[in-house]
Each structure stands twice: as C-alpha cells, then as structure tokens.
Amino acid sequence: MKSEFRKTLVLGYLMLLIVNVVEFRSGIALALTQLVLGLFLSLPEVIDISLLNKISVYRTPLLKVIYLLSIFGGIYFKWYNAPNHLFLFFFLSLLVLYMEEERLFKDNLRWIFVIVMGMATVHKLLNPNFLNGDFVALRLLSGDFFQPILISGAMPDINETLTQNGAKISDFLLKEPSAVDGIILDPGILPFLALKQLFVYSIIGMEFLLTFLFAFFSKQKFTLVFLLVFVGSIGLVVSEFEFAATLLFMGLLMCPDNFTVIKRFFKVTFLLYAILAIGNNVLWVLGFL
Amino acid sequence: MGFTKFGDLNPWKLGGYGMYSDYHPDSYFVWFQIDDNKVLARKTKLFSTNAKFRQLVLKCRSYPSTNNLKKLHAYFKHTNKGHFKVEAWRLNFTSESLKLNQVLVNSYEE
Numbered sequence: 389m390k391s392e393f394r395k396t397l398v399l400g401y402l403m404l405l406i407v408n409v410v411e412f413r414s415g416i417a418l419a420l421t422q423l424v425l426g427l428f429l430s431l432p433e434v435i436d437i438s439l440l441n442k443i444s445v446y447r448t449p450l451l452k453v454i455y456l457l458s459i460f461g462g463i464y465f466k467w468y469n470a471p472n473h474l475f476l477f478f479f480l481s482l483l484v485l486y487m488e489e490e491r492l493f494k495d496n497l498r499w500i501f502v503i504v505m506g507m508a509t510v511h512k513l514l515n516p517n518f519l520n521g522d523f524v525a526l527r528l529l530s531g532d533f534f535q536p537i538l539i540s541g542a543m544p545d546i547n548e549t550l551t552q553n554g555a556k557i558s559d560f561l562l563k564e565p566s567a568v569d570g571i572i573l574d575p576g577i578l579p580f581l582a583l584k585q586l587f588v589y590s591i592i593g594m595e596f597l598l599t600f601l602f603a604f605f606s607k608q609k610f611t612l613v614f615l616l617v618f619v620g621s622i623g624l625v626v627s628e629f630e631f632a633a634t635l636l637f638m639g640l641l642m643c644p645d646n647f648t649v650i651k652r653f654f655k656v657t658f659l660l661y662a663i664l665a666i667g668n669n670v671l672w673v674l675g676f677l
Numbered sequence: 678m679g680f681t682k683f684g685d686l687n688p689w690k691l692g693g694y695g696m697y698s699d700y701h702p703d704s705y706f707v708w709f710q711i712d713d714n715k716v717l718a719r720k721t722k723l724f725s726t727n728a729k730f731r732q733l734v735l736k737c738r739s740y741p742s743t744n745n746l747k748k749l750h751a752y753f754k755h756t757n758k759g760h761f762k763v764e765a766w767r768l769n770f771t772s773e774s775l776k777l778n779q780v781l782v783n784s785y786e787e
Contacts, residue, residue, distance in 0.1 A: 467691055468702070468732075468739040475692030504694050507678065511688050511695030514678075518698045525772035526700075557777065564715040565708065565766045570778030573770075584772060591697070626697070 393490055393641075398433045400637045401484050402426070403662045407630050408477050410669040413469050414462020422462070425455040429485070452485045473631040476504070480634070497638050498606050505599040512592050521584040528580050528587070529553050529573045533625050549576030594618055606642065612650050615639045620657050629665035633658055685742040685783065700767055705738040705782065709753065710762040718749075723756065741765035746785035762786035 405426040409419045429451065459478045463470045479500055487493045517523045527533050531550035538547045553573045560571045575581075598618060601611040616639060622632045640654035678693050680686035687702050688695025707718035718724055718734045725731075733749040746763045753761070764784040770777045 463692075468736045470690075470692075472689070472692055472694055472696055507694040508696070508698070511678065511681070511693065511698040514682060515688065515695070515698045517700065520772075522770050522772050523697075523699055526768070526770035526777065529770075529775075560777065561706070562717075565706070565779035565781075566715070568778075570776045572775050573777055575775065581772070628696075631696075 390490060395434060397484060397493075397641060398430050400640065400658065401480065402430050402434070403659075404477060404480070404634060404637060405430070407633055407662055407665045407669075408474060410666055410673065411471070411630065412669075412673065413471055413474060414459070414466055418458050418462045418465075421458040422455070425451065425458060429455055456481060456485070471630065472504075473634045476500070476631075476634050476638075480638075494642050497642050498602055501635070501638055501642075502599055502603045505595050505602065509592060509595040509599055512595070518588065521588050524587045524591075525580060525584040526573075528578070528583060529575060530557055533587075535627055536624055546576060546578050549574055549578065607644055609647060609650065612639060612643050612647060612654075616650065616653055616657065623661060623664065627668070629661045629668055633661035633665050636661060680740075684740075686740045687738075690739045700769075702735075702738040704768040705741060706766045706779070707734050707737045707741075707749070708764045708766060709757075710764060710784075710786075711757065711759065712761075715764075723753075737763070737765055741783045743783060743785055746783055750785050750787065760786070 405423065408414075409423045409426075412419050414422065456478070459474070459481055463474055463478065480497075483493055483496055487496065512518045515523075529550065531538060531547075531554050537543065538550065541547070556571055556573070560568065598615060601608070601614060605611050615635070619632050619635045619639065622628055636654055636658040640651065640658055643651045643654055645651070678688075678695070680691065681688040681693060681695055686693075687705070688699050689701055709716045709718060709721075718737075721730075723730045724734060730749075730752060733745070733752055737745045737749050746765060750761075750763045753763070762784055763786070765782045766779045767782050768777060769780045
C-alpha cells in the first residue's frame with residue numbers, strides 16, 4: 389500500500405471514527421472505548437508520538453480485536469438504534485486493520501458499495517409503501533425533505549405550509565390512535581403529486597445505476613462523478629450527513645490517482661459532510677437541537 | 678432483507694440498507710391499553726427512568742414482533758398488576774386523499 393494512500397486512509401478513517409463516536413449510538417461506554425482504542429491504533433500512523441511508537445503496543449493483534457469487538461458490541465447490543473453507517477464503519481475498520489494490499493482494499497470497498505446500493509434498490513422495489521409514493525409524499529408534506537433549503541428561507545410560502553403540517557402531525561401523535569380518524573395534510577402550492585413520482589423513480593433509478601456502474605465500470609470518470617453528485621446532493625434533500633460522509637470517503641479511496649480534480653472534490657465534500665455530522669451531533673448532545 | 682420481507686423488522690435497521698424505503702421506527706408508537714385508557718409508552722415515567730423498559734420499547738418500534746411485544750408485556754407487568762394490552766401502531770399516509778392516520782401493526786395481551 390502506497391504511503392500517501394495509507395495516510396489519506398488513516399486520516400479520513402479517524403474523522404469517521406469521531407463522526408461515529410459523537411453520535412453515541414453504541415452507548416457512552418462503548419463509544420468512548422472505540423474512541424480511545426481507535427486513536428491508539430491509528431494516530432501513530434499519521435503523527436509521530438514517540439511514546440506510543442516506542443512501546444508499539446498498538447500493533448498487537450489483541451488490541452485490534454478488542455477495538456473491533458467494541459464496534460461490533462455497539463451494533464450487537466444496540467441493534468435497534470445502530471444506524472446503517474455504523475455497519476459500514478465496521479467493515480471499513482476490518483479493511484483498515486487487516487488489508488495490506490491497496491488493490492484488494494479498493495476492490496473490497498467497491499463490492500461493499502455495490503452490495504449496499506444493490507440492497508437499497510431491491511428494498512425500494514419490494515416495498516409497496518415506497519413504490520406507490522405514500523412514504524415519499526409524507527416525507528415531503530411533513531417537511532422532512534429539503535430542510536436546508538426550507539430553513540434558508542428561500543421558499544417562505546412552502547415553508548409555512550410544511551411547518552403547519554408538522555405542527556398538525558405533532559398534535560395528532562399525542563392523541564389515541566384508535567380515537568382519531570386521521571388528519572388531512574395541506575400540500576399548499578407544492579406540486580407534490582408530481583414531485584413524489586419524480587422522487588420514487590429517480591431514487592430507484594439512481595441507486596440502480598450506481599450499483600451497475602460500480603459493478604462494471606468502477607474506474608470510469610462518469611461513475612465517480614455520478615457518485616459525487618448523488619451523495620453530495622443528499623445533504624440538500626435529507627440531513628444524512630454521517631452516511632454521506634462515509635460513502636464520500638469510500639469514493640475518495642476508490643478514485644484513481646490520475647483523477648486529481650475529482651479526487652479534490654471528493655476530499656472537500658467528505659470534509660464538509662464530516663464536519664456537518666460532527667457539528668450536528670455535538671449540538672444535539674448538548675441539547676441545542 | 679428476509680427479516681423485513683417475511684418478519685417484522687423495520688428495513689431501516691440491522692444493516693439491511695433499506696433506509697428511505699419505508700416508514701422509520703420513529704413513525705412507530707407503542708401504546709398500553711389499560712382498561713379503557715391508552716397510554717403512550719414513551720410518555721410514561723418508566724420510559725425516562727428505566728433503561729431496560731426504554732430498550733424494550735425501542736425494540737418494539739424497530740421490530741414489532743409478537744415475541745418483542747410479549748417481552749415488553751412481561752416487563753411492564755411488574756409495575757402494572759391488572760390486565761393490559763401492548764399495541765404497536767404506525768403512521769400511514771395515503772397520498773391520493775392526503776390523509777394521515779395510524780394503523781395497528783401488532784398487539785399482545787395475556
């Protein structure tokens with residue numbers, strides 16, 4: 389593995405470690421264990437910490453196993469709370485700790501990506517609530533989609549309608565489900581029937597295309613640009629910063645060295661999403677969100 | 678994927694990558710039917726003070742199987758000696774009529 393690739397890998401991995409730790413989805417004890425062991429294992433590779441380098445305990449196989457167990461434990465004990473990107477982080481950790489050869493490392497990443505996108509596509513194709521657009525329509529009318537645009541004040545009328553829908557839903561949820569017939573949500577001026585169909589077909593289409601492209605044309609510029617645009621736009625539609633940061637990091641590592649501009653874009657968007665994810669979670673933990 | 682297609686697991690969970698394909702566990706609500714009253718599990722005092730109870734409720738939201746509802750029922754029985762029923766409801770939206778209601782997903786009583 390080239391030293392420059394290894395350095396990018398470890399630095400990015402450390403950022404993702406912090407992203408996952410500050411979410412505290414594994415519980416406080418396991419999250420702190422992951423942080424301490426993760427830093428202990430990775431830091432000496434990127435900065436010269438003479439004490440750690442001298443004792444070189446971080447190279448011991450046992451420590452790697454304990455570290456991986458702490459991530460796996462977070463998933464196992466809190467499966468009902470563990471997000472999908474924590475599973476991805478676990479697979480990534482296995483590769484970072486045990487895969488020495490760069491080509492095989494990238495190949496593994498590529499197939500993990502194909503499986504993730506393939507599963508996401510199949511789930512949507514098999515789910516009637518997604519295919520008929522009802523799930524997407526609820527997300528649109530409750531203001532879950534396009535939050536950054538709505539918060540920016542760019543569309544005040546739509547924002548007001550969706551805020552009222554949100555308040556109506558909150559009120560409805562406090563009532564006994566069998567006692568209330570239901571509520572009617574207001575689409576306002578939002579062309580939501582057209583939007584929901586557009587969303588349903590474009591999401592399935594884009595996820596399928598990504599699966600296909602990474603399975604057969606993973607080293608083409610178009611494939612990587614498409615991934616960058618798809619994942620980069622996630623932040624505008626839904627606030628899934630952690631998942632987006634993880635996919636962008638995988639894209640950065642899979643990007644061939646000669647695609648310098650694309651690589652730079654991957655780096656910048658990865659950093660942006662990682663910072664947004666950390667900031668978002670820190671604010672949430674501190675009770676500001 | 679098998680757990681979601683043939684079982685009650687929410688597709689967002691367990692690394693199956695079914696996120697955004699169906700309602701999130703946040704759209705699921707666990708209620709206790711005690712006599713003629715319904716109590717929302719997350720609004721109970723036990724939910725904010727008892728980690729085990731909270732965990733069982735969250736499990737029922739992510740995987741509202743009869744087995745998980747039964748476990749929650751058994752645990753809640755320690756504090757509520759009378760007859761009661763555990764119910765898992767989820768939001769349901771029909772885009773044609775713009776109507777949002779809740780549907781009963783599963784329930785358990787002894």
